[in-house]
Amino acid sequence: FNTEQFGQHILKNPQVAQTIVEKANLKPTDVVLEVGPGTGNLTVKILEQAKHVTAVEMDPRMAAELTKRVQGKPEQRKLDIIIGDFVKADLPYFDVCISNTPYQISSPLIFRLLSHRPLPRVCILMFQREFALRLVAKSGSTLWSRLSANVQLYAKVDYLMHVGKNNFRPAPKVESSVVRVAPRDPPPPVRFEEFDGLGRILFSRRNKTVHGNFMAKGVIPMLEKNWRTYCSETNQMVEDSVDMKVEIEKVLEETGNAENRAAKMDVDDLLKLLYAFHEVGIHFA
Numbered sequence: 001f002n003t004e005q006f007g008q009h010i011l012k013n014p015q016v017a018q019t020i021v022e023k024a025n026l027k028p029t030d031v032v033l034e035v036g037p038g039t040g041n042l043t044v045k046i047l048e049q050a051k052h053v054t055a056v057e058m059d060p061r062m063a064a065e066l067t068k069r070v071q072g073k074p075e076q077r078k079l080d081i082i083i084g085d086f087v088k089a090d091l092p093y094f095d096v097c098i099s100n101t102p103y104q105i106s107s108p109l110i111f112r113l114l115s116h117r118p119l120p121r122v123c124i125l126m127f128q129r130e131f132a133l134r135l136v137a138k139s140g141s142t143l144w145s146r147l148s149a150n151v152q153l154y155a156k157v158d159y160l161m162h163v164g165k166n167n168f169r170p171a172p173k174v175e176s177s178v179v180r181v182a183p184r185d186p187p188p189p190v191r192f193e194e195f196d197g198l199g200r201i202l203f204s205r206r207n208k209t210v211h212g213n214f215m216a217k218g219v220i221p222m223l224e225k226n227w228r229t230y231c232s233e234t235n236q237m238v239e240d241s242v243d244m245k246v247e248i249e250k251v252l253e254e255t256g257n258a259e260n261r262a263a264k265m266d267v268d269d270l271l272k273l274l275y276a277f278h279e280v281g282i283h284f285a
C-alpha cells in the first residue's frame with residue numbers, strides 16, 4: 001500500500017473532522033457507512049453520535065489501527081470493519097454515508113451510493129475540489145457537465161466547505177471540498193443508462209447544438225441499432241422505411257431543442273427530451 005496510490009492522506013485537523021460529522025445531522029438511531037476510515041479520525045466522532053458504523057477499509061494495516069483505537073471502549077460493539085475494496089464489497093443497510101475516500105474512486109463512490117437501495121438519507125463526502133465543483137455546477141455555468149447532470153438527476157447536491165491541503169498528513173497535491181448529497185426519494189423513474197446515453201451524445205461537445213451532436217459520426221447508426229433491439233424486444237415489426245435521421249430531427253424540432261446546447265440545458269430539459277425520444281421508440285442504451 002502506498003500513499004499516492006491509495007490516497008492515504010489522513011485528516012489531521014479535528015475541527016474539520018468534527019464539522020464534517022456535524023453536517024450529517026446524525027440521529028442516535030442512525031446506521032452509518034464510512035468508506036476508507038483510515039486511522040479513524042472521522043470514525044470516532046461518528047461513533048459518538050450514531051447507533052452503528054460499518055467502515056469499509058482496503059488497507060488491513062489501517063483497519064488494525066482503527067480496531068486498536070476502539071478496543072475495550074463502549075464504542076467497540078457499535079463498529080464493524082469490512083476489510084476490502086469498497087467498489088466490490090457487499091454493502092449493509094445504512095441511513096447515512098460519511099466519507100473521506102481516495103479521490104481515485106470518486107465517481108464509482110457517488111454512483112454506487114445513488115444506486116444503493118434503500119436509498120441513504122444523506123451522504124457527506126469529501127472530494128477533490130474540482131470534482132466537488134462539477135457535482136454542484138448549475139446549467140449555464142462553465143463546470144456544468146455530464147457528471148453534474150447525472151448526479152443531479154438523482155440527488156440534491158450542496159457545497160459545504162473548502163478544506164485546504166494542510167489539514168491532511170501527508171499534505172496532498174490537490175485542494176479538497178465537502179459536499180452534501182441528498183438522494184431524491186423516490187428517484188425519478190428513468191434508467192440511468194438511458195439518461196447517461198443521451199448525455200454522452202449532448203455533452204460530447206457541450207457548446208455545440210443538440211442537432212449538431214446528433215449528426216456526429218456514429219450516433220445515428222447506434223440509435224438505429226438500439227431501435228432494432230427495442231423493436232424485437234417489444235415484438236414490433238422493424239419497418240425498413242424508417243429513416244432515423246428524419247425521426248431524430250422530428251423530435252428535436254417538435255420539442256424545440258434542435259438549436260439548444262447541453263451547456264445551457266438543465267436536468268429537466270434533458271429529461272423532457274429523453275421522454276420525447278422514448279415516445280417514438282428511440283432509446284440510448
Ligand code: SAM
Nearest residue numbers: 009010011036037038057058059085086100102
Ligand atoms: N477517512 C480517513 C481520514 O479522513 O483521515 C482516511 C482518509 S484517506 C484519504 C483514504 C482511506 O481510504 C485510506 O485509509 C485508504 O487505505 C482507504 N482506501 C483506499 N482505497 C479504498 C477502497 N477502494 N475501498 C476502501 N478503502 C479504500
